[in-house]
Amino acid sequence: xxxxxxxxxxxxxxxxxxxxxxxxxxxxxxxxxxxxxxxxxxxxxxxxxxxxxxxxxxxxxxxxxxxxxxxxxxxxxxxxxxxxxxxxxxxxxxxxxxxxxxxxxxxxxxxxxxxxxxxxxxxxxxxxxxxxxxxxxxxxxxxxxxxxxxxxxxxxxxxxxxxxxxxxxxxxxxxxxxxxxxxxxxxxxxxxxxxxxxxxxxxxxxxxxxxxxxxxxxxxxxxxxxxxxxxxxxxxxxxxxxxxxxxxxxxxxxxxxxxxxxxxxxxxxxxxxxxxxxxxxxxxxxxxxxxxxxxxxxxxxxxxxxxxxxxxxxxxxxxxxxxxxxxxxxxxxxxxx
Amino acid sequence: xxxxxxxxxxxxxxxxxxxxxxxxxxxxxxxxxxxxxxxxxxxxxxxxxxxxxxxxxxxxxxxxxxxxxxxxxxxxxxxxxxxxxxxxxxxxxxxxxxxxxxxxxxxxxxxxxxxxxxxxxxxxxxxxxxxxxxxxxxxxxxxxxxxxxxxxx
Numbered sequence: 001x002x003x004x005x006x007x008x009x010x011x012x013x014x015x016x017x018x019x020x021x022x023x024x025x026x027x028x029x030x031x032x033x034x035x036x037x038x039x040x041x042x043x044x045x046x047x048x049x050x051x052x053x054x055x056x057x058x059x060x061x062x063x064x065x066x067x068x069x070x071x072x073x074x075x076x077x078x079x080x081x082x083x084x085x086x087x088x089x090x091x092x093x094x095x096x097x098x099x100x101x102x103x104x105x106x107x108x109x110x111x112x113x114x115x116x117x118x119x120x121x122x123x124x125x126x127x128x129x130x131x132x133x134x135x136x137x138x139x140x141x142x143x144x145x146x147x148x149x150x151x152x153x154x155x156x157x158x159x160x161x162x163x164x165x166x167x168x169x170x171x172x173x174x175x176x177x178x179x180x181x182x183x184x185x186x187x188x189x190x191x192x193x194x195x196x197x198x199x200x201x202x203x204x205x206x207x208x209x210x211x212x213x214x215x216x217x218x219x220x221x222x223x224x225x226x227x228x229x230x231x232x233x234x235x236x237x238x239x240x241x242x243x244x245x246x247x248x249x250x251x252x253x254x255x256x257x258x259x260x261x262x263x264x265x266x267x268x269x270x271x272x273x274x275x276x277x278x279x280x281x282x283x284x285x286x287x288x289x290x291x292x293x294x295x296x297x298x299x300x301x302x303x304x305x306x307x308x309x310x311x312x313x314x315x316x317x318x319x320x321x322x323x324x325x326x327x328x329x330x331x332x333x334x335x336x337x
Numbered sequence: 338x339x340x341x342x343x344x345x346x347x348x349x350x351x352x353x354x355x356x357x358x359x360x361x362x363x364x365x366x367x368x369x370x371x372x373x374x375x376x377x378x379x380x381x382x383x384x385x386x387x388x389x390x391x392x393x394x395x396x397x398x399x400x401x402x403x404x405x406x407x408x409x410x411x412x413x414x415x416x417x418x419x420x421x422x423x424x425x426x427x428x429x430x431x432x433x434x435x436x437x438x439x440x441x442x443x444x445x446x447x448x449x450x451x452x453x454x455x456x457x458x459x460x461x462x463x464x465x466x467x468x469x470x471x472x473x474x475x476x477x478x479x480x481x482x483x484x485x486x487x488x489x490x
Contacts, residue, residue, distance in 0.1 A: 081471075106472075196462070326441070
């Protein structure tokens with residue numbers, strides 16, 4: 001399948017850089033955040049009918065770098081350069097900030113909810129990854145401070161089904177974490193292969209694969225192997241390893257700031273500093289231990305400046321949100337040809 | 338605290354740009370060239386001395402590359418000594434000056450002239466990280482220092 005990515009609408013409102021977007025799990029609402037310290041919630045409607053639903057302006061003192069909806073759709077978390085994380089919900093009838101998490105020493109770069117909603121992960125330029133336990137009544141307790149990286153941590157994501165956490169860093173590596181038998185969070189794996197900052201990463205729908213995007217202009221696909229695997233990949237004493245099985249190079253001409261793996265269509269989309277959005281698809285009959293991916297769509301000048309984030313809609317097939325230094329949030333649709 | 342380089346070598350300033358008739362014609366669309374980029378950054382003050390980056394030959398027109406048609410500007414800068422602790426700050430002041438002055442279509446790269454600084458790679462990586470640059474600009478202390486350096490440009 002090849003296809004064409006078409007703009008459905010362009011959402012104006014932010015002033016300055018828009019850093020991140022997050023789809024509500026029901027797919028009908030999109031949140032965006034940026035340099036103007038605000039979070040905007042947009043109602044998504046097919047066609048160009050999307051509108052601003054709500055503006056959250058009083059949560060942070062500095063750039064809002066990242067946002068994430070919980071899987072239940074009740075809570076929104078925002079991470080800011082002001083070193084805090086804010087938790088928003090609309091239980092009172094309107095969206096308001098009901099908890100502020102403090103502890104990081106400086107800029108918080110990313111935030112992610114675990115699948116069950118019982119945990120939240122955050123990361124910062126202070127080189128640490130924090131795991132927070134979520135209790136009733138907006139109570140959050142720090143369960144672990146993980147210092148596996150030697151530099152700035154750019155992004156955290158959870159495995160789609162298990163309590164496995166992954167983080168990407170300025171130290172060029174990706175780390176994986178799990179709770180051990182004593183319920184202590186520990187680093188259980190390091191993925192080294194990129195030659196510069198790893199900006200982002202995403203799991204596929206099974207969680208058996210991970211895609212990472214880097215300043216080194218490549219994407220890498222990592223496959224999970226369990227002990228005693230028929231391929232004979234060494235797992236040593238670990239529960240699993242992720243091994244790099246494919247490097248996608250020669251497409252991106254500047255840093256790849258974000259990557260998203262669609263759990264409905266299996267398509268991978270990238271946000272690049274060369275103003276382009278690209279869509280990749282695994283080739284038919286591709287060997288899972290040595291897969292091949294082809295670029296099935298490329299929109300050059302998708303935005304007027306660097307693209308910072310791309311997110312597939314979790315419910316509506318082929319719908320993608322992007323945001324850029326140019327101040328816009330755009331919604332795209334993949335049309336089959 | 339002592340200065341990193343107490344006795345820097347001074348160089349002459351270049352001549353002012355000659356203004357041609359074509360320059361004054363508003364109907365004439367002109368491409369950016371290395372001289373224009375140089376003019377934007379040569380007056381930046383060194384964080385350590387009351388001297389310009391041009392006088393210290395930290396920036397030089399011959400080390401600026403502009404390709405207007407593909408929207409790229411590449412600036413190499415040369416710290417006065419290989420262990421200069423101010424190199425990141427100098428690079429940041431050049432980068433920020435260009436980010437503020439040039440049309441947003443430009444992709445701006447500011448890196449150390451190869452072989453002229455002990456931490457060349459680490460500094461280049463920091464200056465190339467847009468997120469760190471954005472965060473630095475929101476840091477009150479740092480932005481005060483930067484504004485002071487850039488105010489003379």
